[in-house]
Amino acid sequence: MREIFAGMPWWVKWVAVPVIALVVFGGLIASVLHFVIGLLFKLLVFVALVGGLIYVVRKFKAGSASRSDW
Template sequence: MEKLLRGLPWWVKWIGIPVIALVIFGSLVASLISLVVGLLFKVLVFVILVGALVFVVKRVTSSGSSGNKRDW
């Protein structure tokens, strides 16, 4: 492979081959990026919801144990 690429101009190695690869595999790369971003978003929403649930439960149980409902 190195011998094959050695005789080619620089623009073929650094522009032509990556453009061909993006044309062929572009939709695959886009779908993988979309999958990763979607998964990260779902993880972030999960962490926020669990944190809110823990906060509410701690707030309710701490005010309930003291007998003072005015804080809630």
């Protein structure tokens, strides 16, 4: 790979090639990022819902245990 870019100016390696890669693969990169961010958001919502459920169940059990002591 180094032999290919050996005679090229610096801007070809560091500007032109990344820009071409973004143009060609930009849609793929965007869709992968969208999928990963969506998955992380759904995971966060899942964790929040499970945590809320555990909180409600513990509160309910603590409340029913104190009522049964009467």
